[in-house]
Amino acid sequence: MDKVTYKLDTFEGPLDLLLHLIDTSEIDIYNIPIKEITDQYMGFLDAMQELELEVTSEFLVMAATLLSIKSKMLLPKPPVIELDYDHDYMLDDEYDPRAELVAKLIEYRKYKAIADHLRDKELERSLIYTREPEDLTPYAPKVIENPVRGLQVADLVYAFQRALRRMTSRNMVTKIRKDEISVKGRMQEVVRWLERAGGKVLFSKLVDEDTSREGIVTTFLALLELMKVKAVVCFQHRLFEDIVIQAREEGLAHGFTADEISY
Numbered sequence: 001m002d003k004v005t006y007k008l009d010t011f012e013g014p015l016d017l018l019l020h021l022i023d024t025s026e027i028d029i030y031n032i033p034i035k036e037i038t039d040q041y042m043g044f045l046d047a048m049q050e051l052e053l054e055v056t057s058e059f060l061v062m063a064a065t066l067l068s069i070k071s072k073m074l075l076p077k078p079p080v081i082e083l084d085y086d087h088d089y090m091l092d093d094e095y096d097p098r099a100e101l102v103a104k105l106i107e108y109r110k111y112k113a114i115a116d117h118l119r120d121k122e123l124e125r126s127l128i129y130t131r132e133p134e135d136l137t138p139y140a141p142k143v144i145e146n147p148v149r150g151l152q153v154a155d156l157v158y159a160f161q162r163a164l165r166r167m168t169s170r171n172m173v174t175k176i177r178k179d180e181i182s183v184k185g186r187m188q189e190v191v192r193w194l195e196r197a198g199g200k201v202l203f204s205k206l207v208d209e210d211t212s213r214e215g216i217v218t219t220f221l222a223l224l225e226l227m228k229v230k231a232v233v234c235f236q237h238r239l240f241e242d243i244v245i246q247a248r249e250e251g252l253a254h255g256f257t258a259d260e261i262s263y
Helices: 014-025 034-050 057-074 099-126 153-170 183-196 213-228 249-254
Strands: 200-202 232-235 244-247
Touching: 014 034, 014 057, 014 099, 034 057, 057 099, 183 200, 183 213, 183 244, 213 232
Parallel strands: none
Antiparallel strands: 200 244, 232 244
């Protein structure tokens, strides 16, 4: 008897081994010679034991199943039971002990074929290399949107009329009455300020952020006139410091005449 070598790691279970034996021997799966298959299966188990490989329980269960089917196939057929009817009937004459095993093998072959197909698809997909998607926005053509999209002619006419009404109201001229400040009046205000402040005041106190350009110029002219009539004296403690305005006692005591000042 020739020695048969099996590649043990290729079988995923007893059904896989049985299919391998059936395909190798070119046996019809619907008419399995149970004696031949059982002998080959038992030879496989003997080979595993000789190689000191662990025989799992599922392989032993299948061996017991094959031996059970083999024994049933060797038993004589049951006798014919005569009934009271016009024809004879043989009990369990159509029963085949291999039927359940054949059904399992056919079902397993279907799932194995599906698994092989998915494995081929996986191998085919593994040969395809992909990359992460990139932002192609800079290369996209720029579409200039229509600024008046969705507007009708009537809408544009209405917007133009509203713009004309706003322009008309914007061009209206309003007359503003200007309050003029005279140098004579500003001189009198400075004198009254000096009297309330005890005869000395800073120039920055006479003008503030709200004082107009005309008011600042008028204040300077008023100080010049007061200095001219020797009513006040102006000086600085240091360069670029605030101007100190100090009343002269003799000037304020005798008063000053501003009749000649007409501006």
